[in-house]
Amino acid sequence: MTLLAVLSGLSTKILKGLNATLTLALQVQEVLRKDPLSGHLFVFRGRRSDLVKVI
Template sequence: MIPVPTAGRVWIATGHTDMRRGMRGLALQIQEGLRRDPHGGDLFIFRGRRGDLAKILWHDGVGLSLYAKRLDRGRFVWPSASDGAVAISPAQMAYMLEGIDWRNPQLTWRPTSAG
């Protein structure tokens, strides 16, 4: 699990991103496209065109970290491309990384009996 700092925020970059980009390319996209500071301690999440790959860029005060996750089945739920970035909570990020709809998380299975 990614340690989310208490002062940091989690941002989803709307739309799709070229997943060939590395740390520097994504940091430049944050700075120029989203008009935010990539070294400020916030987490930035990007999604590829197919929707099954997400990358997270985070600066922890010492250096940049790049995390990637590819879903075996399904796609990441993503906001519309109208805004540049959408802020979500760390709990919503955890849902999203598990492939759960972070906008309206619900249990997918509940046991009917104990035995």
């Protein structure tokens, strides 16, 4: 099995909670044209570049 890690070049607003995670999953689908349930890692950085979120 191959693992793909995609680092988004988009700065995003990192929020807590399920709704924020679903918003990032939607960005994966619409902007990156990838399946968020594919088993790959998608890494987002916060606007100040001090936080990251992995889905």
